[in-house]
Amino acid sequence: MAAVAHYWASCAGGLEFALLKELENLEGTSIIPGIDSYGGVQFRTTSAPQKVAELRSADNVYAFLSHHKKIPVDKESGMAFLGSLAGKIDWEPVMQLHRLWQETEEPDSSSGISDPLLTINGMANVEQTHVTPQRSFRVTGNRICKDMKKHGYTSMDAAAAIGDGMHELLGWPADMRSFNVEVLAWIIDDELLLVLALIYSGNKKKTKNLQNVSNINEPCAEVEDVEGSEQVKSTKKKRPAERPSRADAQLYSRRPYRKALVHTSLKPSTAYGLLQLADVQPGDIVLDPMCGCGTIPLEAINWLGTRVMGLAGDFVDTAVEAANINATAGESPGHCDVVRWDASMLPLRTASIDRVICDMPFGNRCGNHKVREVLCPRVVKQVVRVLRPGSGIAVLMAQSKTMKEEIEVNQKAYLNLQKHFYVYMEGLKVDVFVVRRTSEPAPTQQIVRPIKNMAKRKRDGQLTKQAALENLSSENPVQ
Numbered sequence: 508m509a510a511v512a513h514y515w516a517s518c519a520g521g522l523e524f525a526l527l528k529e530l531e532n533l534e535g536t537s538i539i540p541g542i543d544s545y546g547g548v549q550f551r552t553t554s555a556p557q558k559v560a561e562l563r564s565a566d567n568v569y570a571f572l573s574h575h576k577k578i579p580v581d582k583e584s585g586m587a588f589l590g591s592l593a594g595k596i597d598w599e600p601v602m603q604l605h606r607l608w609q610e611t612e613e614p615d616s617s618s619g620i621s622d623p624l625l626t627i628n629g630m631a632n633v634e635q636t637h638v639t640p641q642r643s644f645r646v647t648g649n650r651i652c653k654d655m656k657k658h659g660y661t662s663m664d665a666a667a668a669i670g671d672g673m674h675e676l677l678g679w680p681a682d683m684r685s686f687n688v689e690v691l692a693w694i695i696d697d698e699l700l701l702v703l704a705l706i707y708s709g710n711k712k713k714t715k716n717l718q719n720v721s722n723i724n725e726p727c728a729e730v731e732d733v734e735g736s737e738q739v740k741s742t743k744k745k746r747p748a749e750r751p752s753r754a755d756a757q758l759y760s761r762r763p764y765r766k767a768l769v770h771t772s773l774k775p776s777t778a779y780g781l782l783q784l785a786d787v788q789p790g791d792i793v794l795d796p797m798c799g800c801g802t803i804p805l806e807a808i809n810w811l812g813t814r815v816m817g818l819a820g821d822f823v824d825t826a827v828e829a830a831n832i833n834a835t836a837g838e839s840p841g842h843c844d845v846v847r848w849d850a851s852m853l854p855l856r857t858a859s860i861d862r863v864i865c866d867m868p869f870g871n872r873c874g875n876h877k878v879r880e881v882l883c884p885r886v887v888k889q890v891v892r893v894l895r896p897g898s899g900i901a902v903l904m905a906q907s908k909t910m911k912e913e914i915e916v917n918q919k920a921y922l923n924l925q926k927h928f929y930v931y932m933e934g935l936k937v938d939v940f941v942v943r944r945t946s947e948p949a950p951t952q953q954i955v956r957p958i959k960n961m962a963k964r965k966r967d968g969q970l971t972k973q974a975a976l977e978n979l980s981s982e983n984p985v986q
C-alpha cells in the first residue's frame with residue numbers, strides 16, 4: 508500500500524475553494540480542517556508527488572510539520588516553546604517525503620547524499636548524525652501581527668530558536684546560504700504553522716537566473732521570483748546571485764507560458780481560482796482587458812487547451828511585450844491575441860465576449876488610488892458592453908470603494924452581482940466581484956477621452972496626479 512504523506516498546500520487566502528475542489532479529485536486524499544488563518548489547505552494523500560505537483564490552484568506544497576494555537580508571545584517562554592518544537596515532530600516520515608520529492612524533482616542529480624534520517628534508523632540513531640552530518644538546513648521565520656500589537660521576539664529570533672532545537676536533536680548544521688532542507692515557520696499573532704519545503708532551487712546553477720527577478724517583499728500586488736523567466740524592464744534591486752532561494756521554486760513557476768513578467772504579475776494559481784469563479788467553459792472567449800503579462804487568458808489556455816480563445820490587452824508597452832512573449836511561449840501559441848489598448852475604451856465588438864476576468868491595478872505600486880477610482884467605473888461600463896447578454900460572466904478583482912456601487916446601483920440593469928468576497932495576497936486585502944450579465948441589451952457607448960500615454964508621461968515626469976485625474980474625469984457627452 509502506498510505511504511500516506513501529510514502536506515500543506517498554500518494559496519491566496521479566500522481561494523481555498525479551488526484547492527479543495529482539486530483535492531476532492533486527487534486519489535487517496537483526505538482534507539484536515541482546522542487551519543483558517545493561513546491561505547491554504549492541510550491534507551493527507553497516498554497520491555505520488557507527480558500528481559500532487561499537478562495541483563493548479565496551489566502556490567506551493569510543503570511537508571506538514573506542526574500547527575499550534577495560543578503559542579507564548581513573550582520572549583522567554585516563546586523562545587523556550589519554539590526551541591522545543593523539533594522534539595515534537597516525527598521526522599522520519601517527513602524526511603522520507605522530502606527524499607521522495609527530491610528524487611522526483613531531480614532524478615539525475617544524485618549527489619550520493621541521502622537524507623540523514625533515512626541513513627539512520629529513525630530517532631534511535633540521532634547520535635550518528637552528530638558524527639557525520641550529511642545535510643544542512645535553515646529555518647525561515649515569518650511573523651505577522653494582525654490583531655495583537657507586538658511579539659516579544661523577532662522573526663529571526665523565532666527561526667533561530669527552532670533551528671537550535673533542530674540542531675540539538677538532529678545534529679544537522681545550519682547554513683543560511685547553502686542548505687538542503689528548509690523549514691518555514693509562519694507566525695500570525697499567537698498561531699504557528701511549521702512546514703518543510705519540498706521544492707528547492709538552492710543550488711548555484713539555478714540561482715544564476717535570480718539576478719533578473721524582483722524582490723518578493725515589495726508591497727506590490729503580486730511580486731514574485733520566477734526561475735528562468737525574464738523580468739521585463741525590471742527597475743528593482745538585484746538579489747545576490749548565489750543566495751539560494753525557495754521563493755522562486757513555487758509550484759506555479761513551472762507553467763510553460765511563464766517566460767516574462769511585469770512587476771504586478773498575478774500568480775497562475777490565483778488566476779486559476781479566478782477562472783473557476785468565472786466558470787470558464789470550452790469554446791469561451793476569455794478577455795483580460797488589463798492583462799499585465801497575460802497570466803489570466805494564458806492560464807485558461809494552459810488549463811483547457813485550444814478549446815478556449817484568449818484576448819489580452821494593456822496600455823503599458825512593457826506589459827504588452829511581456830504578454831506577447833508569454834503568448835508565443837506556451838503550448839498553444841496563436842490562441843491568445845495581445846493588443847495595446849486602453850481598457851476604458853476597448854476596440855471590441857459589443858456582446859462578443861463570454862468571460863471577462865481581470866485583476867485591476869491595486870496596491871501601492873499600481874498607480875494612484877484616486878485615478879483607480881475613476882478608472883473602475885469606466886472599465887465596468889466596457890465590461891457591460893462587450894459581455895454577451897444573458898450568458899456573459901465577469902470576475903473583477905480590485906481595491907476600489909466605488910466598484911460595488913457601480914455594479915449594484917449604476918449598472919444594475921446589466922449586471923447581477925453573484926458573489927463579493929475578499930482575497931488576501933501579499934498582505935493586501937482585495938475585493939473580488941463575480942457578476943453575470945443580464946439579458947438587457949448593451950447601452951449606447953459613451954465616447955471617452957483616451958488615457959493614452961499616461962504611463963509613459965508618468966514615467967517621463969510629465970504627468971502629475973492632478974493632470975491624470977483631470978484626464979480621466981473629463982468625459983465627452985454621450986453620442
Ligand SMILES: C[S@@+](CC[C@H](N)C(=O)[O-])C[C@H]1O[C@@H](n2cnc3c(N)ncnc32)[C@H](O)[C@@H]1O
Nearest residue numbers: 771772773797798799800802821822823849850
Ligand atoms: C494588477 S496588473 C495585472 C496583472 C496581470 N494579471 C498579470 O498577470 O500580469 C494591472 C494592469 O493594468 C494595466 N492598466 C492600468 N490601467 C490601464 C488601462 N487604462 N488600460 C489598460 N491597461 C491598464 C497596468 O498596466 C497593469 O499591467
